[in-house]
Amino acid sequence: MALNVIVCVKQVPDTNEIKIDPVKNTLIREGVASILNHDDANALEEALKLKDIYPETKVTVLSMGPPQAKEMLIECLAKGADDAILLSDRALGGSDTWATSNALSSAIKKIGNYDIIFAGRQAIDGDTAQVGPQIAEKLDIPQVTYVRNFKISGETITVHRALEDGYETIEVKKPCLLTTIKELNKPRYMNIRGIFDATQKEIKVWSAKDIGVTDTEVGLDASPTNVFRSFTPALKGKGKLIDGETSNEIARILLLELKHKQLI
Amino acid sequence: MAVVVIKEKCKGCKMCIKACPFDAIQMEGKVAVITEKCTACNQCIEACPFDAIEKTESAKSMCDLSAYKDIWVFAEQRDGELMNVSKELIGEAHKLAGQLDNGTRVYALLIGDDVAGLSETCGAYGADGVYLIEDPKLRHYTTDAYTKVAADAMRLYRPEIVLYGATHIGRDLAPRIAARLDTGLTADCTRLDVKVSTYKDYAEKYTTLDTASLAGMLEAHKFLQTRPAFGGNLMATIICPNTRPQMATVRPGVMQKIDPKPAENLEVIRVTPTLEVRDIRTKVIEVVKTVKEMVSLTDAEIIVSGGRGLANPEGFKLLQAFAEKCGGTIAASRAAVDAGWIDHAFQVGQTGTTVKPRLYFACGISGAIQHLAGMQSSDIIIAINKDGEAPIFESADYSIVGDLYSIVPELIEEWENIQAHFE
Missing domain, CATH: 3.40.50.1220 (TPP-binding domain)
Structure with a gap:
């Protein structure tokens, strides 16, 4: 089976590493690395697993972002992707999920001939989980989100879609879009050979014009949603320190305090 | 809208670069330049000591906004049971409609097979009416079927606002509908306001936002949707100024239910779906419960x-x-x-x-x-x-x-x- 698989990936700041300056109430961004979004790493891994089983499979990674996102795409190539495309253009800047999905779906149409599109469930910087389904809608193909188990047999794909209290088993035909969660697999590491091969490959950079989108479809002005205001949440402030000679004394002081305030 | 640097005013102090959460500002010579990473979050505008950064608003309207009215809540049911988050959202919609005080009504969008009995429940939690869509093909949630019947109903009846629970179903359905209707959707909101005045009160009490810029702002149709962004490091308030319906998902446990009381004069509007088997491209083989009960963290004291x-x-x-x-x-x-x-x-x-x-x-x-x-x-x-x-x-x-x-x-x-x- 020779499959054409497209994986949508995003370069994100590692939000785990970000802290708020408690005095100035601003973000401390210095030294925070840009990484391949976690859920997207699972999306790529599932595509690469298909390639392990069916070596004829072609895996194309697709991203939208500034030129620096090439670093992340090199990482994807080093892990085993065949082809990498970056949509990068100032005209795409400020796109919300609706506009982003216009750009990505237009690029996917240009790539053409795909069987499966994998995307991470959501990106850790925006946490919207919207772009995957919106790409599927614009391509008029079925979607399954929260995929935690994947099997393919001929034209039919069988997946487990995670629910809050279990999962559902779903059958879907190619072509389709699947969004992946971390329970699906464990992403592989790059190897030396892969890194060497990746440096020999070219990353294609496409502009808005290349994918045939205009300012009514992409960018800040085209986006239906806008940021009205943004701010850092106010922290509660340091509370009362409970201290004592022994753990027992500390426990007693705390419980007495809670009891006095009728909290317990 | 776009954020721009007024070159004449920029002194090259780089304060904006420090303030930008998205690494979207670079120096070109001695002047700051906003790059394509910009999401128009406004942090730099506040950080600039020289008022050299501004946001340009573009005046445009893509649809007749006045044709849209009322607040809808997607009444999510599983196995014939209404999800808690839907009750919470009906309560929130009820509160917002009361604040608007302009005849805005709250409707539950109830989709399924043989679910009419839940209409009363929706009414008890604060809905004025129910749009009821029933069909055996809607027994299990499928993206295709639910998107089609919900989007068709919204095209026909034109709600101004639609709320969904940010569940695994709500987050699958809402973006698909938003894309089909070419409108905006804000994910995982933790606060909703329909009035600038209530938003200002909230901002003053709980946030670091400088509310001076809100003074004198008209109370006109603004649906202010506040959500954590950037891993919760930043809160953003999102608007959807030019398209309708304005849609948001809200996480379970965030909004308050009202105490249920028997609904009076509940309006039930039956909508006949146009749905063919071939419209549904996924097949649910089985639904498996692995956690005995949903861990009820949201209700825990x-x-x-x-x-x-x-x-x-x-x-x-x-x-x-x-x-x-x-x-x-x-x-x-x-x-x-x-x-x-x-x-x-x-x-x-x-x-x-x-x-x-x-x-x-x-x-x-x-x-x-x-x-x-x-x-x-x-x-x-x-x-x-x-x-x-x-x-x-x-x-x-x-x-x-x-x-x-x-x-x-x-x-x-x-x-x-x-x-x-x-x-």
Whole structure:
């Protein structure tokens, strides 16, 4: 089976590493690395697993972002992707999920001939989980989100879609879009050979014009949603320190305090 | 809208570069330049000491906004049972409609097979009416079928606002509908306002936002949707000015239900769906429940939560013992879930559940911003951590710097003594 698989990936700041300056109430961004979004790493891994089983499979990674996102795409190539495309253009800047999905779906149409599109469930910087389904809608193909188990047999794909209290088993035909969660697999590491091969490959950079989108479809002005205001949440402030000679004394002081305030 | 630097005013101080959360500003020569990474979040505008950055508003309207009215809530049901989050959202919609005071009505969008009986439930929780769409093909949720019937109904009846629970179903359905209707959708909102005045009150009380810029702003149709972004490090208020309906998903446990009372004059509008078998391209083979019950963190009065500081899965046994003692339930931070010590269903935080119990015991939790985003509206937070510098102490009402393995057993031990002491 020779499959054409497209994986949508995003370069994100590692939000785990970000802290708020408690005095100035601003973000401390210095030294925070840009990484391949976690859920997207699972999306790529599932595509690469298909390639392990069916070596004829072609895996194309697709991203939208500034030129620096090439670093992340090199990482994807080093892990085993065949082809990498970056949509990068100032005209795409400020796109919300609706506009982003216009750009990505237009690029996917240009790539053409795909069987499966994998995307991470959501990106850790925006946490919207919207772009995957919106790409599927614009391509008029079925979607399954929260995929935690994947099997393919001929034209039919069988997946487990995670629910809050279990999962559902779903059958879907190619072509389709699947969004992946971390329970699906464990992403592989790059190897030396892969890194060497990746440096020999070219990353294609496409502009808005290349994918045939205009300012009514992409960018800040085209986006239906806008940021009205943004701010850092106010922290509660340091509370009362409970201290004592022994753990027992500390426990007693705390419980007495809670009891006095009728909290317990 | 776009954020631009007024070149003449820019002094090249780079304050904006420091303030930008998205690394979207660069220096070109001695002038700051906004790059394509910009999301128009406005942080730089506030940071600029020289008023050299401004936001340009573009005046345009793509649809006749006045044709849209009322607030709809997607009344999500599973196996014929209305989800709690839908009750919460009907309550929130009821509150917002009351604030608007312009005849806005609240409708539940009830989709399924043989679910008419839930209409009364929707009414009891505050809906004025129900749009009821029934078909045997709608028995199980499928993206294709639900998107089609919901989007068709919205095209026909034109709601001004639509709210969905941010569940695995709501987050599958809402973006698909938004794309089909070419309108905006804001994910995982934690606060909604329909009036600038209520938003201003909130901003002054709970945020660092300079509200001076809100003074004198018209109360006109503004649906202000506030959500955590950037892993909870930043809050953003989103608007959808030119397209309708304005749509948002809201996480379970965030909004308040109203006390149910029998609905009076409930309006039930039956909508006949146009739905063919071939419209549905996925097939649900089976639905498997693995967690006995959904872990009901959102309703818990007392939560005993554990993090990386537990150091091993056995730590949750200790927390469970304490939770049983005080009538609470256990929960976990992402670190503990990622370590494989406990199921994801117990996770509190940005990518887990949002909780607001009366008491939240944070045991061995450092207090990453993602975690705070899910629990900081708890009434009282008690932090127990060995590391006196842990950020959790910045958000705690009571701080105990110590080893949870020596403190928690004493809390269990002393619990009954204290209770007895007061009787």
